[in-house]
Amino acid sequence: MKIFDTHTHVFPDKIAHQAVAHLRELANGIPAFTDGTAGDLAQKTAQVGYSGWMNCPVVTRPGQAKSVNAWAAALNHWPHLSLGGLHPDDDDKIGLLTHIQELGLHGVKLHPEYQEFQLDDARMEPVWNYCEIHELPVLIHAGEDIGFKPPYHSNPKAFVELARRHPALTIVAAHSGGWKLWDEVEEFFPTGANLFIDTSFSLPFMKDHGQMARVIRKVGLKNVLFGTDSPWQELSEAIHDIATCGLTDDELQDIFWNNARRVWKHCPELQA
Numbered sequence: 591m592k593i594f595d596t597h598t599h600v601f602p603d604k605i606a607h608q609a610v611a612h613l614r615e616l617a618n619g620i621p622a623f624t625d626g627t628a629g630d631l632a633q634k635t636a637q638v639g640y641s642g643w644m645n646c647p648v649v650t651r652p653g654q655a656k657s658v659n660a661w662a663a664a665l666n667h668w669p670h671l672s673l674g675g676l677h678p679d680d681d682d683k684i685g686l687l688t689h690i691q692e693l694g695l696h697g698v699k700l701h702p703e704y705q706e707f708q709l710d711d712a713r714m715e716p717v718w719n720y721c722e723i724h725e726l727p728v729l730i731h732a733g734e735d736i737g738f739k740p741p742y743h744s745n746p747k748a749f750v751e752l753a754r755r756h757p758a759l760t761i762v763a764a765h766s767g768g769w770k771l772w773d774e775v776e777e778f779f780p781t782g783a784n785l786f787i788d789t790s791f792s793l794p795f796m797k798d799h800g801q802m803a804r805v806i807r808k809v810g811l812k813n814v815l816f817g818t819d820s821p822w823q824e825l826s827e828a829i830h831d832i833a834t835c836g837l838t839d840d841e842l843q844d845i846f847w848n849n850a851r852r853v854w855k856h857c858p859e860l861q862a
Contacts, residue, residue, distance in 0.1 A: 591839070592847040593829065594860065595635070595643035597729065597764055597790040597817030600628040602661055610821060616737035617822075624821040628665055631820060635669070638825045641847070642669035642859060646699040646729055649675035655686050663693040668859040673699040673729060678707040678714060687720045696854050697727035697760075702743035703735045709748040718752070722759040727853050729788070730761065733768030746774040753785040760853055761785050762815060766792040766805050776801070781810040786853060788817030789845070793831040803835040806845070811837075815853065816846045 601609040606626035614622055624630045628645070635643055647662050649655045655676045662672040674690035675698060676683055690698060698721060700707075707714055709730075721728050732749060734742050746768040753761055767775035767787040779785065787809050793802045806814050818828040832845060851860045 591843055592641045594641055594847050594850040595818050596788045596815040596850055597646055598631060598643050598820040600631050600645050601626045603627050620822060622821040623824045626821055628670060634825055645672040647675050648699060648701045648704050649677045650704050652677045652679040655680055659690055659693055663695060666695055671696050673697045675699050678705055683716050684720055696857060697729060699729050701731040703738045708743050709752045718756045718759055722756045727760040730763060732763040732765050733771040746771055746778045749785060750778050753783060757784060759784060763787050765790055770795060772796055772801055772805055775805050776808050779809050782813060786813045786815055788815040789832055790817035790819035791823050811841050811844050812849060814845045815849050
């Protein structure tokens with residue numbers, strides 16, 4: 591079975607150890623299952639049989655996007671693909687989005703907590719409009735975050751409203767649609783449409799094993815992407831979490847591979 595991990599994080603080799611240590615401290619000492627480098631992740635993915643994976647860099651301050659995206663583009667070679675990023679307070683967001691596409695990056699990663707924005711923030715409307723017109727997927731942290739305190743900047747209702755306002759925008763709501771807000775995902779998320787979820791860093795924190803299966807059924811089998819949030823989730827355990835949700839082999843192959851082909855339809859390796 592082919593496996594594509596939609597949601598991973600790596601850092602430049604010279605700062606990876608420092609970055610992982612800092613993020614672990616913010617998140618109350620959660621374990622890390624790689625050392626944060628692309629090389630270590632590649633070794634781990636080979637051990638569990640991945641076919642490919644997506645790096646999801648977060649631009650944490652204005653003016654950082656060009657250097658982050660240049661670094662991400664240098665890594666963006668199959669099987670290690672990468673998204674790009676920008677910050678809501680960047681001046682030339684359209685220029686940055688154009689450059690993301692010119693670099694061959696596969697979409698935009700955004701994080702409402704680290705970047706302090708809400709999904710209906712006026713600063714983000716040019717981003718949503720551009721990505722909708724140019725078929726550039728956006729993968730967005732959804733719900734609570736283990737490293738932050740409430741009030742949080744996003745929730746399932748806000749994702750549903752964003753999808754309603756921008757019906758041609760491809761949205762991937764990370765962490766099964768809203769970390770620790772999965773009751774709301776079950777209640778409010780539509781089935782199908784342009785609103786996808788990834789399964790990263792979710793099931794171990796759900797109230798019962800059946801909730802993941804219910805979320806998957808509610809969102810729709812064609813709108814669920816496999817993800818881990820590596821280094822914060824051990825890869826083989828994440829695969830096992832989804833494989834034990836009572837799904838058929840065909841349904842599992844949709845989640846592990848086929849749905850990523852639908853989201854990143856311009857990636858030739860995923861289409862092969």
